[in-house]
Amino acid sequence: MSARWKALWAAGIAAGLLALFWRDTFNPETISGTRVLLTGASAGIGEQMAYHYSRFGAEIVLTARREAVLQKVMERCLQLGAKKVFYIPADMSSPAEPERVMQFAVQKMGGLDYLVLNHIGVTPFQMWDGDVEHTRWLLQVNFLSYVALATAALPVLMESKGSVVVVSSISGKIATPFATSYSATKFALDGFFSSLRHELAMQKKDVSITLCVLGLIDTETALEKTRGLVYMDALPATEAALAILRGGATRAREAFYPWWLEPLCYMRGWFPSHWDWVIQSSYNYTSA
Numbered sequence: 001m002s003a004r005w006k007a008l009w010a011a012g013i014a015a016g017l018l019a020l021f022w023r024d025t026f027n028p029e030t031i032s033g034t035r036v037l038l039t040g041a042s043a044g045i046g047e048q049m050a051y052h053y054s055r056f057g058a059e060i061v062l063t064a065r066r067e068a069v070l071q072k073v074m075e076r077c078l079q080l081g082a083k084k085v086f087y088i089p090a091d092m093s094s095p096a097e098p099e100r101v102m103q104f105a106v107q108k109m110g111g112l113d114y115l116v117l118n119h120i121g122v123t124p125f126q127m128w129d130g131d132v133e134h135t136r137w138l139l140q141v142n143f144l145s146y147v148a149l150a151t152a153a154l155p156v157l158m159e160s161k162g163s164v165v166v167v168s169s170i171s172g173k174i175a176t177p178f179a180t181s182y183s184a185t186k187f188a189l190d191g192f193f194s195s196l197r198h199e200l201a202m203q204k205k206d207v208s209i210t211l212c213v214l215g216l217i218d219t220e221t222a223l224e225k226t227r228g229l230v231y232m233d234a235l236p237a238t239e240a241a242l243a244i245l246r247g248g249a250t251r252a253r254e255a256f257y258p259w260w261l262e263p264l265c266y267m268r269g270w271f272p273s274h275w276d277w278v279i280q281s282s283y284n285y286t287s288a
């Protein structure tokens, strides 16, 4: 065989493997009739996820703090085709709320197929200012409430062979400036839920855990915070929301949006100090 044919064969095999690896196994029909508890559902990516789940015919319990906004999201979900929609206002900085929210969801829907953990507490985008109390509070909202919600949901998810979908960030894989406390809460999610995924597999419990790693997304809060501080383009929240939903539905271990964050995470280990320079150059220090 000539060198040219060998190269063609190798390229063909590589293309075939890539196609197999990247093939889309998502079937929107599998979402129809499923029971979803969605946190942080009043705005941003959570609101967009609520609309996607509705278009695919799910039953949804929405939660966030602002009741009036949840009411509006619920109405839109019903217009879009959700089978049933309920909402429950809750502040996840209160340790009692996860259990109350879970009980409400199970009572209203008679079970649960997807627990989608998406909410985050309000946090400044700035240099570390030494506010340890804020970090403690943010850990409660962004991390401990996720742990408590997942713990309360696990018995029901084991019955339904359901899924936990955890919305994280590239800042939970690669530390970035101006996000010390936020980044810490997102790394904590990876540690906890990746360990839990092992334990569920070892016990042969058929509950999937999907960690979703997102880049900069064009939600109002993210754009407001990062304006003038970050040299990066924000991507559409509706596409990020669909990528999360798709990751959960296909029971992926991890879902990346945009897709190139995955190779970036692998490459981070190579020449770490050069990457540090690239990261620091993507942020505007003088305005901070």
Ligand SMILES: NC(=O)c1ccc[n+]([C@@H]2O[C@H](COP(=O)([O-])OP(=O)(O)OC[C@H]3O[C@@H](n4cnc5c(N)ncnc54)[C@H](OP(=O)(O)O)[C@@H]3O)[C@@H](O)[C@H]2O)c1
Pocket (backbone or CB within 6 Å): 039, 040, 041, 042, 043, 044, 045, 046, 063, 064, 065, 066, 067, 069, 090, 091, 092, 093, 117, 118, 119, 120, 121, 122, 141, 167, 168, 169, 170, 214, 215, 216, 217, 218, 219, 220, 221, 222
């Ligand atoms: N946008 C980005 O660039 C980006 C990038 C990477 C990862 N992510 C991740 O994507 C997820 C959604 O981000 P987003 O940009 O869509 O956020 P967002 O627009 O700020 O929405 C946050 C949601 O959380 C709720 N919330 C805030 N404080 C809460 C509390 N104490 N208790 C309960 N709910 C609370 C908010 O509703 P109420 O105000 O009504 O409570 C809202 O529904 C987060 O996990 C975030 O880390 C976002």
